[in-house]
Structures are given as structure tokens and as C-alpha cells.
Amino acid sequence: xxxxxxxxxxxxxxxxLEAQEIIGRYPEGRHKSAILPILHxxxxxxxxxxxxxxDYVADMLKIQPVEVYEVATFYTMFNxxxxxQYVLEVCRTGPCMICGADEIIEALExxxxxxxxxNSPDMRFTLKTVECLAACGGAPCMQVRLKREGGIHxxxxxxxxxxxxxxxxxEWV
Ligand code: FES
Numbered sequence: 001x002x003x004x005x006x007x008x009x010x011x012x013x014x015x016x017l018e019a020q021e022i023i024g025r026y027p028e029g030r031h032k033s034a035i036l037p038i039l040h041x042x043x044x045x046x047x048x049x050x051x052x053x054x055d056y057v058a059d060m061l062k063i064q065p066v067e068v069y070e071v072a073t074f075y076t077m078f079n080x081x082x083x084x085q086y087v088l089e090v091c092r093t094g095p096c097m098i099c100g101a102d103e104i105i106e107a108l109e110x111x112x113x114x115x116x117x118x119n120s121p122d123m124r125f126t127l128k129t130v131e132c133l134a135a136c137g138g139a140p141c142m143q144v145r146l147k148r149e150g151g152i153h154x155x156x157x158x159x160x161x162x163x164x165x166x167x168x169x170x171e172w173v
Contacts, residue, residue: 009056015045019060031061035071039078048079076130083126084119086172087145088112092129099139100159105129107161111168124172144172 011019019041026033038061042053049057049072051065058065072078076089090096090105105116105127114120114127135141138157145153156167 009052032063048082084123087126089128089130090142091133093132095136096139101140104140104159107164111164
């Protein structure tokens with residue numbers, strides 16, 4: 001993962017090749033169809049999608065920047081500001097709310113120092129809410145993007161404040 005150089009955003013050669021291969025799956029004039037995988041590549045590369053990064057993606061797909069902004073702002077999986085080492089995404093849909101998602105959010109705010117929608121002062125955590133994670137049977141639940149494991153997402157179900165203590169002390173280190 002590289003830092004964003006605001007003046008010259010560009011994929012490194014190996015990522016550029018991957019992006020070109022993805023774009024090449026679509027016919028000329030239909031390159032916009034590659035927008036989701038290209039945004040994922042961009043987020044993997046820079047950790048978040050700055051306006052400069054989104055403009056770069058627009059240029060690459062030969063579309064207007066606003067078309068990229070529309071997509072990036074629609075999906076909660078895209079980060080529109082710098083994020084911490086662990087992105088905690090708590091489900092806020094009905095079954096999880098009924099089973100205590102609010103309590104989990106409150107506990108996470110208190111234990112991590114990150115306010116909902118923001119980062120902890122040490123940039124270790126980012127706290128967000130998302131829609132149903134398709135794990136309603138394990139409500140309340142959340143997914144966490146684990147930067148140290150290459151950005152994979154891990155699910156945590158049947159959350160309790162006590163379990164959060166354990167995760168913060170032993171897993172998210
Ligand atoms: S409502 Fe939370 S996972 Fe479905």
C-alpha cells in the first residue's frame with residue numbers, strides 16, 4: 001500500500017497491468033462497467049479514495065469524475081477519508097439493532113476512542129455502520145477490515161462488550 005501523492009496519483013506498474021486487464025474485459029465505450037473492481041484496486045493501493053484518486057479512476061475509465069463520485073459515495077465499503085488500521089463496520093439493520101447493535105457501537109466508541117464515522121486519535125480504529133451483513137443469525141455482528149492480513153474482512157458475531165475487550169487486547173493489535 002502506498003501513500004497518496006496528491007499531485008501525481010498513479011498505480012504502480014503491476015497494479016496498472018491488473019487494472020488494464022480488468023478494463024479489457026469490457027468493449028470500448030463500456031469501460032465504466034469496470035468501475036467497482038477498479039475502485040477496489042485503488043482503495044487497496046491507497047487505503048481510501050481521495051478526490052484525486054477518484055479523478056484518476058475517471059480518467060482511466062474515460063468517464064466524468066462525477067460518475068465515479070456517485071458510485072464511491074453510494075457504497076459504504078469505500079472509504080472517503082483516511083481510515084485506521086482496523087475498520088470496524090457494525091451492522092445497523094433491524095435484527096442487529098434489536099439484538100443490541102447500539103450497545104456495541106457505544107462500547108466501541110468508549111473502548112477505542114473513535115466516534116461513529118471517525119477514527120481513533122491513534123489511527124488504530126475507524127468506526128462505521130453498514131447495512132445487513134447477511135449474518136443475522138449471529139446478531140449483533142460486524143465485519144472488520146484487517147490491514148495486517150492484507151485488507152481481508154473478518155466477521156465477528158454474537159458480540160458483547162466483554163468480547164470487544166478481548167478482541168481489542170488480543171486480536172486487533
Ligand atoms: S441484520 Fe445484521 S447481519 Fe443481518
